[in-house]
Amino acid sequence: MNTLYATLGVQSDATLDEIKLAYRRAAMKWHPDRNPGREAEAHAAFQQIRDAYSILSDAEQRQVYDDVFEREMRRWEAEQAAEEAEAREAQEAARRAAQEHYEKMVAIAMRFADDGHTRDVLFGVLLGRDCEADLAGRIADSVWALHESRRAVDKAGVAPSPGAAPAEAEKPVSAFETFWQGMFRFR
Incomplete structure (x- = not known):
């Protein structure tokens, strides 16, 4: 499962400065102008990086994301445990x-x-x-x-x-x- 934190390459407890630095590195790596011949793939990756940064750089949106992600992870883990028990x-x-x-x-x-x-x-x-x-x-x-x-x-x-x-x-x-x-x- 790919999280917004994984998209930027930071831990879930990263500071705002760490998030900004990771965003700059990822944006430079996946900018479409820096990936000739792979523009479509680079554009999609760059868009994901921008979306992740826009949510994680805003404290309120980040808190909402963390809450929803945690709740969904618990639900997913419960589903996985139920499937394993059934198997x-x-x-x-x-x-x-x-x-x-x-x-x-x-x-x-x-x-x-x-x-x-x-x-x-x-x-x-x-x-x-x-x-x-x-x-x-x-x-x-x-x-x-x-x-x-x-x-x-x-x-x-x-x-x-x-x-x-x-x-x-x-x-x-x-x-x-x-x-x-x-x-x-x-x-």
Whole structure:
């Protein structure tokens, strides 16, 4: 916000002599005759300087300006504070909504995992529930890993070591399957 004081380049508590000196300097700098090629810009700046000086050099007009400026600054600051508070409230509401959505998606994934569905089914269900793909993938991975670790604990009766792969269903493996898995690394 450009004030009349800023136009002349003085502080708001400047004396009349300081205002006169600042006016002379600014007038010399922005006089249209001293700015060839930039006459329109210089004329506008020179006019602002003259207007600022005419108000600030008159004690009564300066007092009125200071009072109005102070009142308007308080109003503007109050408006800014209200806008900032409104923006903070909107951000908090968006954060709460995102948290609620996340919790809802985790609950859905947990329910489907408890029903015995695979990680890919969890992922697909979450996508079908308007969950973003990245978030759906993270939730499906986490819930599936949790579900598999619980299943491993239930089967073995002990907790798996950290970083261990989820246990697969125990079934007898034939010699052919062992050979096949060793050669091609899949079932």
